[in-house]
Amino acid sequence: MINIPDHDKQLLTLAIPALGALVAEPLYLLADTAVVGHLGTLPLGGLAVASAALLLIYGLCFFLAYGTTATVARFTGAGEPLKASNQAIQSLWLAFFLGIAIAFLGYFAADPLLKLLGADGELLNQARIYLRISMFGAPAMLIMLAGVGYLRGVKDTIRPLWVALGTAFLNLGLELILIYGFDKKIGASAASTVISQWVGASIYLVWIWQSISKYKISLKPKFMVLVKLLRSSSELLIRNLSLTTSFIVATAMAARLGNVDVAAHEVGFQAWFFLAMSMDAIAIAAQALIGNLLGAGHADEARKVGRRAIMWSIGIGVFTGSFLAIFHVPFAEIFSEDTEVVELASFLLLHVAAMAPLSGVAFALDGILIGAGDQRFLAKAMSFSATISIPLMLLSVTFNLGIGWIWGSIWILMLTRSTTLYLRFRSDNWQKLGS
Structure with a gap:
């Protein structure tokens, strides 16, 4: 057993x-x-x-x-x-x-x-x-x-x-x-x-x-409570807006490169989104457990749960990423019969597969810090990551650098996001105890 x-x-x-x-x-x-x-x-x-x-x-x-x-x-x-x-x-x-x-x-x-x-x-x-x-x-x-x-x-x-x-x-x-x-x-x-x-x-x-x-x-x-709720929620809104804007810009830049590029990009993004859902389940569990433990005053237990959440999310990323890497061509063929689209999408799916463990780190840390009520830092970290990656995406069209550059920018988005959130997790600043 x-x-x-x-x-x-x-x-x-x-x-x-x-x-x-x-x-x-x-x-x-x-x-x-x-x-x-x-x-x-x-x-x-x-x-x-x-x-x-x-x-x-x-x-x-x-x-x-x-x-x-x-x-x-x-x-x-x-x-x-x-x-x-x-x-x-x-x-x-x-x-x-x-x-x-x-x-x-x-x-x-x-x-x-x-x-x-x-x-x-x-x-x-x-x-x-x-x-x-x-x-x-x-x-x-x-x-x-x-x-x-x-x-x-x-x-x-x-x-x-x-x-x-x-x-x-x-x-x-x-x-x-x-x-x-x-x-x-x-x-x-x-x-x-x-x-x-x-x-x-x-x-x-x-x-x-x-x-x-x-x-x-x-x-x-209670309207004063609603105003306070809206104000505190605005930090999560900034976090969501920064992330959403990054992917909207990536899609817009891919569209400017041509029909084949944007079609292949959409296949890659849908694959990334599907993998994100599987890892987000761990983040949701972490939100509830971390909030509960910190409310009860158990800082050490919260950190242990956080570490396990990160490891599980990385593990899911490795498993799903490996599966996608093996079957990246058949997966691309599900979405298109155009040989050019399939060829480019297959290349982008390898990006998605390799990025999956890194994405797992970001999603798990997101859940941990949301559960801890550390929304202000999340808003700043996501805004910082978007501020770095979005200009790089814009360069792909300005200098005709190709779709690979856009996905390189997405790599940087996830890397800066994971790094800033992990450094926060390593500190004690996110562990506010009690109600």
Whole structure:
């Protein structure tokens, strides 16, 4: 019988269901792509552009999950469930109000945003339909982020997995009924997702109410607390914005190099994103455990868990990177039949494979420091890394240095990110004890 150390058991107990949820979430987009693809090229193109806009919008809002996880875990570890419950209530209100604002702006600013992403003519019309209908689900999506943050904070990653799987299958079922049963178009696809998001949000609200109803706390929004939450969350927003901007610039520079370059770059990025999901599960587990241990005053234990999280993440990076290195050509052929694209994408996939262990270090340290509530340093470190790598990406077009230079810049982004975060981890400055 294999004897697994306690710290590893704790990490894996949280990470494995978290991995399932991370893999389940893209099923929304996969279902939409598979179903809408049968409506024709224009609806599929419209979905692609609208999805890019949604990924950008919602990607910046992940601070709701991360920030809630860290704070709730710390309060729980400190033995202050009342404060953890209050945090849950105010995080949900913040998610709701932000969701309303995003829905309003996204609906009325759909055209400028979609045009910025390259949509025009009938493609713009299809993307507009999908994006505007999707905006009705924005409050629900953000409530789900806050809800999953709370459950992770109390070390529950099982129920978010069930919600992710259940709503993904509900979304697919509704799409098949509305599009094939009632001959609806791309709008039905977006509506199916919106309904699924509100079902998921409702489930989280019920679960959180069951968890906190034993405490006598106000359910009303406290605007001073919301302002404070928004201010502290802004540091995670800066971190997310810096990372997102770096990859947007990389894609934009690849597009300027030519169609083959941007197509190959997209294959490489999707492979990197897939590997990132597998390693992010360890980071999610680290967030909850580190916050809990520091809240309870166990600095040494928190550091030990942090070290194990880094080692597990590197191990996953080595395993997945090795697999990708062996099968990089067949993997590239899945995405394109163009020999030039396949050849260049195969080369970039070797970059992704070699970078995987380094990426593992960055993701694990991200989770550790988010769990510790060290958001200010994370914002500074990510901004610093982006400030170095983005100008290097711009040089690729200015001097026609090629796609390899862009990916060299991504290497530098991950290297500076990993180095700065590891130096922080080596110090004691991130270990703030108690609630």
